[in-house]
Amino acid sequence: MPDGIAMEDRVAALESRLAAVEQRLNALEGAQADVLASEERAPGADNREGFVSQASTLIGSVLLIFGGAYLLRAITDLNVVPTAFGILLGASYALLWLFVAHRKAGNEDERASAMFYGGASIFLALPLLVEANTRFELLSGQQTVVALALFCALAMLVAVTRNLRSLGWLVTAGGIVTAFVVLNASRAAVAVPAFLIILGLGSLWAVYVRQWIGPQWLGALGANTGVVVLLLISTSDQWSTEPLTPFLLGAALLVTYLVSFALRSHVRGQNVGIFETLQALLAVGIVFWAASVAAQAGQLALATVGAWVVVIGACAYGLAFTPETRSARGRNFYFHSALGLALVVAGTALAMSPAIAAAAWSLMALAMAWFSGRFGRVALSLQCTFLLLAAGVGSGILTTGLEALAGDASALWPPFVPWHLIIALTTVACLFIPVAQHSDRWGVLSGAPQLIVLALSVWEVGGLMVVYLAPALAGVGGADANPAILAALRTAVLSAASVTLALSSRFKRWPEARWLVYPVLLVVGVKLLLEDFPNGQPATLFVALAVVGGALLLVAKLLSRDKIGA
Numbered sequence: 051m052p053d054g055i056a057m058e059d060r061v062a063a064l065e066s067r068l069a070a071v072e073q074r075l076n077a078l079e080g081a082q083a084d085v086l087a088s089e090e091r092a093p094g095a096d097n098r099e100g101f102v103s104q105a106s107t108l109i110g111s112v113l114l115i116f117g118g119a120y121l122l123r124a125i126t127d128l129n130v131v132p133t134a135f136g137i138l139l140g141a142s143y144a145l146l147w148l149f150v151a152h153r154k155a156g157n158e159d160e161r162a163s164a165m166f167y168g169g170a171s172i173f174l175a176l177p178l179l180v181e182a183n184t185r186f187e188l189l190s191g192q193q194t195v196v197a198l199a200l201f202c203a204l205a206m207l208v209a210v211t212r213n214l215r216s217l218g219w220l221v222t223a224g225g226i227v228t229a230f231v232v233l234n235a236s237r238a239a240v241a242v243p244a245f246l247i248i249l250g251l252g253s254l255w256a257v258y259v260r261q262w263i264g265p266q267w268l269g270a271l272g273a274n275t276g277v278v279v280l281l282l283i284s285t286s287d288q289w290s291t292e293p294l295t296p297f298l299l300g301a302a303l304l305v306t307y308l309v310s311f312a313l314r315s316h317v318r319g320q321n322v323g324i325f326e327t328l329q330a331l332l333a334v335g336i337v338f339w340a341a342s343v344a345a346q347a348g349q350l351a352l353a354t355v356g357a358w359v360v361v362i363g364a365c366a367y368g369l370a371f372t373p374e375t376r377s378a379r380g381r382n383f384y385f386h387s388a389l390g391l392a393l394v395v396a397g398t399a400l401a402m403s404p405a406i407a408a409a410a411w412s413l414m415a416l417a418m419a420w421f422s423g424r425f426g427r428v429a430l431s432l433q434c435t436f437l438l439l440a441a442g443v444g445s446g447i448l449t450t451g452l453e454a455l456a457g458d459a460s461a462l463w464p465p466f467v468p469w470h471l472i473i474a475l476t477t478v479a480c481l482f483i484p485v486a487q488h489s490d491r492w493g494v495l496s497g498a499p500q501l502i503v504l505a506l507s508v509w510e511v512g513g514l515m516v517v518y519l520a521p522a523l524a525g526v527g528g529a530d531a532n533p534a535i536l537a538a539l540r541t542a543v544l545s546a547a548s549v550t551l552a553l554s555s556r557f558k559r560w561p562e563a564r565w566l567v568y569p570v571l572l573v574v575g576v577k578l579l580l581e582d583f584p585n586g587q588p589a590t591l592f593v594a595l596a597v598v599g600g601a602l603l604l605v606a607k608l609l610s611r612d613k614i615g616a
Contacts, residue, residue: 134188137178137181137182137186137188140174140178141175141178144171144172144174144175144178144201145175145201145204146171147167147168147170147171147174148167148168148171148175148204148205148208150164151164151165151166151167151168151171151208151212151214151217152164152208152211152212154167155168155208155212155213155214156212161212161214164212164214165214165216165217168208168214168217168220169216169217169220171205172217172220172221173224175201176198176201176225176227176228179194179198179201179228179232180194180231180232180235182194182197183232183235184235184236190236190238191232191233191235191236191237191238191241192238192241194232194236195229195232195238195241195242195244195245196241198225198228198229198232198245199245199248199249202221202224202225202249202252203252205217205220205221206218206221206222206252206253206256209221209256210256210259210260213260215260215262215265218253218256218260218262218265219264219265219268221253222249222252222253222265222268222269223268225245225246225249225272226246226249226268226269226271226272229242229245229246229249229272229276230242230279233279239283239291239295240280240291240295240299242280243276243277243279243280243296243299244299244302245276246272246273246275246276246277247273247276247277247299247302247303247306249269249272249273250266250269250270250272250273250274250307251269251273251306251307252269253265253266253268253269253270254266254269254270254307254310255310258310258314258318258320266325267325270307270325270329270332273303274303274329274332274333274336276299277296277299277300277303277336277340278336280295280296280299281293281296281300281336281339281340281343284296284343285343293343293344293346293347293349293350294347294349294350296340296343296344297337297340297341297343297344297350300333300336300337300340300341301337301358303333303336303337304330304333304334304337304362305362307329307330307333308330308389311326311330311385312366312369312386314326315369315375315382315385315386316369316374316375316382319374321382322381322382322385323381326385327385330385330389334392334393334396338396341355341400352400352401353400353401355400356396356397356398356399356400356401356402357397357401358397359393359396359400360393360394360397360398360401361397362393362397363389363390363391363392363393363395363396364390364394365390366386366390367386367387367389367390367391367394368390369386369390370383370384370386370387370390383429384429387429387433388433391433391436394414395411395436395437395440398410398411399444404444404445404446405445405469407444408441408442408444408445408469408473409441409469409472409473411437411438411440411441411444412437412438412472412476412477413476414437415434415435415437415438415441415480416434416479416480416483418430418431418433418434418437419431419434419480419483419485420483422434422485422486423483423484423485423486425486426486427486428485428486428487428496428499430485430486431485431486431487431499431500432498432499434480434485434499434503435499435502435503435506438476438477438480438502438503438506439502439506441473441476441477442473442506442509445469445470445473446467446470447467447470447474447510447513448506448509448510449464450464450467450470450513450514450517451509451510451512451513451514451517452509453513454512454513454516454517454520454540455509455512455513455516455540455543455544459520459524459526459531459532459533459536462527463517463520463521463526463527464517465517466514466517466518470510470514471514473510474507474510474511474514477503477506477507477510478507478511480503481500481503481504481507481559481560482559485499485500487500487561497561497562498562500560500562501565501566504551504554504562504563505566508547508551508566508570511547512544512547515543516536516539516540516543519539520536520539523535523536523539524536524539533581534585534587534590535590537577537581537582537590537594538582538586538590538591538593538594540577540581541574541577541582541593541594541597541598542593542594542597544570544574544577545571545597545598545600545601546597546601548567548568548570548571548601548605549601549604549605549608551564551566551567551570552564552567552605552608555567555608555609556608564609567605567609571598571601571602571605574601575598578595578598582594
């Protein structure tokens with residue numbers, strides 16, 4: 051019995067202990083639930099308090115940083131230390147906070163403070179450099195620009211290595227503003243634009259490396275503006291800058307940016323975008339502007355510029371036909387091919403006489419037409435059209451054709467130039483070379499190049515026919531000119547063109563010709579009202595109306611047939 055009573059007492063004690071442990075666990079779970087509930091009730095409050103606390107801490111730190119800078123300034127102003135040593139202390143102080151920004155950015159939780167410290171470093175260093183040049187006269191203009199370049203390089207390096215995009219924006223903007231302040235104060239006319247080009251390239255490659263958006267636009271704006279300002283002041287008597295200098299810097303601007311674009315597309319395997327297209331166009335425009343100013347000053351031969359431009363254009367065009375770019379048929383192909391072709395045309399225009407350049411463009415157009423059909427590229431057909439337009443404008447045949455088809459009979463009549471006939475025949479020959487006319491990428495626009503070539507053919511051939519026949523039939527170019535006969539001749543030529551276009555549309559090679567038939571007839575109708583009836587005679591009006599009426603009947607008959615020839 052005593053042993054049984056002892057066992058029961060032990061079980062009862064164990065049960066009481068288990069009950070106590072259970073009560074304690076319930077109490078702990080209840081406390082944890084209360085804490086979680088309180089956190090769920092006000093999650094934003096702690097966040098707001100944390101943000102306000104962090105912001106106040108950062109602002110206080112920045113104020114202390116600037117307070118230290120003013121202390122160094124006071125020590126320098128009171129001659130406690132030599133001025134040069136004080137400036138050195140200030141520069142070291144700014145670099146110290148740039149280093150702190152670099153260290154802080156390594157911790158993800160302290161990236162905001164790193165940005166504040168980096169910004170403080172920029173706002174300390176850049177005004178200090180300006181004062182070292184303007185107030186204390188310790189640095190010359192060129193020395194200031196060199197120091198500015200070194201600091202901006204360090205700051206941009208920190209921004210890129212630590213992926214601080216806002217710091218990259220500040221470096222670019224601050225560098226541009228400071229450079230122009232130094233230019234105005236010290237007249238470092240060459241050093242400042244050179245620095246701005248380097249800064250623009252730095253911002254560009256920072257964007258390429260980190261995939262940022264925006265800083266490259268600001269950097270390019272600074273670089274372009276720097277060269278343009280140098281170009282403007284080179285024409286001023288108050289500056290001792292030779293007009294050749296802005297051309298050389300503009301050429302450096304163009305070449306360095308084009309090389310960067312090529313590295314992006316062919317080494318890094320990335321597509322060019324709107325920025326690359328606009329910057330290339332702006333850089334090319336600046337170079338040609340600077341070249342014209344230098345040529346007017348007698349310091350540059352445009353033929354030499356043209357030869358170099360042709361070389362650059364050929365290199366750019368060659369980049370469009372590397373295996374990767376050619377097979378992709380993307381933006382890189384269109385960018386490099388269009389830019390290269392435009393530079394080649396511009397270069398040949400500078401290096402050659404108009405007649406020889408137009409002949410060269412016509413031969414290139416023939417080659418483009420053949421390559422378009424050979425490789426099935428509508429883009430090459432479009433480039434053929436561009437070359438034919440350039441040849442027409444450069445040779446003057448388009449102007450001659452317009453004067454022949456719409457000019458005054460009593461005015462000075464354009465002469466018949468034999469090499470205009472060569473340009474016109476080349477344009478027509480391009481129609482007989484099979485080109486690419488179908489593309490999923492281009493869609494309905496695939497026929498646009500051929501349509502333009504057809505319009506050029508009508509313009510050039512029709513204009514030359516009138517130029518050749520009008521002096522013999524209408525006596526144009528003198529007081530005895532007969533406007534009635536000239537009007538009838540023009541009407542006959544345009545009516546024949548509409549019939550030719552309708553007939554051509556029946557062949558598979560020129561289906562786009564039907565799009566021009568009725569526009570040409572509409573021009574003929576307007577011409578009847580504005581020229582034939584006011585200036586015509588009964589005989590010439592009979593001829594004009596008979597020709598137009600016959601053309602309308604033939605066109606309607608030709609276009610109504612569904613069968614298309616080979």
